[in-house]
Amino acid sequence: MSYLEEDLKTALRREAAPSDFAERVLSRLNQPAGPEPSWWELLAVLLLPPRLQWVALSVLFSVMIPVAGVQYRKQQRMRAEGERAKEQLVFAVRVAGDKLHHVQQRVLEIGRMDTRL
Amino acid sequence: MKILWSLTLCIGAAAYGQALDLKHLDRLADKASNVADVTLDGSLLKIGAKFLSADDPDQAKIKKLVAELKGVYVKTFTFEQEGAYSEADITSIRKQLQSPGWSRIVGIQSKKNGENAEVYLKTGQPGGGLAIICANPKELTVVNIVGKIDLDELSELGGSLGVPNIDLEKAKPANKKDDH
Numbered sequence: 001m002s003y004l005e006e007d008l009k010t011a012l013r014r015e016a017a018p019s020d021f022a023e024r025v026l027s028r029l030n031q032p033a034g035p036e037p038s039w040w041e042l043l044a045v046l047l048l049p050p051r052l053q054w055v056a057l058s059v060l061f062s063v064m065i066p067v068a069g070v071q072y073r074k075q076q077r078m079r080a081e082g083e084r085a086k087e088q089l090v091f092a093v094r095v096a097g098d099k100l101h102h103v104q105q106r107v108l109e110i111g112r113m114d115t116r117l
Numbered sequence: 118m119k120i121l122w123s124l125t126l127c128i129g130a131a132a133y134g135q136a137l138d139l140k141h142l143d144r145l146a147d148k149a150s151n152v153a154d155v156t157l158d159g160s161l162l163k164i165g166a167k168f169l170s171a172d173d174p175d176q177a178k179i180k181k182l183v184a185e186l187k188g189v190y191v192k193t194f195t196f197e198q199e200g201a202y203s204e205a206d207i208t209s210i211r212k213q214l215q216s217p218g219w220s221r222i223v224g225i226q227s228k229k230n231g232e233n234a235e236v237y238l239k240t241g242q243p244g245g246g247l248a249i250i251c252a253n254p255k256e257l258t259v260v261n262i263v264g265k266i267d268l269d270e271l272s273e274l275g276g277s278l279g280v281p282n283i284d285l286e287k288a289k290p291a292n293k294k295d296d297h
Binding site for chain 1: 179247273
């Protein structure tokens with residue numbers, strides 16, 4: 001028999017329950033149930049020392065949400081500025097193109113008139 | 118240190134000097150019924166070009182055209198009545214265009230309808246540039262482009278697309294601050 005089997009056998013050997021075991025179980029069952037905890041008691045449980053991670057998460061979120069908001073607004077403003085610059089650029093290039101085209105047409109007209117003369 | 122400062126100032130002045138000084142035209146805004154004032158220098162021009170869509174054929178053309186530009190300045194004034202601007206307003210621009218590098222490639226004067234159109238090109242220096250002055254009794258347009266530009270492509274854009282119906286509101290001091 002290996003040591004492992006022997007250990008298992010020792011660990012799983014049958015043991016008799018203590019003499020007052022049945023009595024203790026019955027007395028616990030007969031005890032009246034305590035009052036239902038209120039919602040704020042349940043909420044307060046979150047703040048108990050073992051749940052400090054929730055506090056840490058809350059702090060983290062309360063910092064992250066405003067930062068994300070500011071970042072989002074900054075991005076929106078940049079996009080609006082970019083769109084405005086684009087519109088102005090398209091307008092400026094088209095005005096320039098239009099005027100240059102107009103001058104070219106006038107030069108061609110004058111050239112045609114000269115040829116006729 | 119002083120030499121370094123002087124050198125920095127000289128370089129700055131040279132870079133600034135590439136664009137024409139059109140500030141004296143701003144006073145015409147009060148007399149005009151319609152004003153379009155576009156000032157797009159280095160960073161703003163790049164941002165604007167970045168927002169142009171490569172999928173839209175017209176915008177793609179403009180994007181290609183402005184790729185090497187350093188500044189685009191347009192001032193257009195439309196007046197209800199004749200004589201709102203003076204010859205001195207144009208002469209002041211012409212004087213700036215007499216500086217080295219600039220040469221007038223087209224000059225049209227029509228005595229019949231009082232139209233005056235001039236096209237100047239800046240060559241022989243790094244960057245290049247274009248200036249257009251179009252004036253008739255009720256309208257004055259000045260265009261200044263700083264940087265290398267293909268005239269054929271620019272003219273093609275004007276011929277095929279025409280001036281868009283963008284409602285650029287009458288220049289306000291607040292807007293001007295934004296532009297600069």
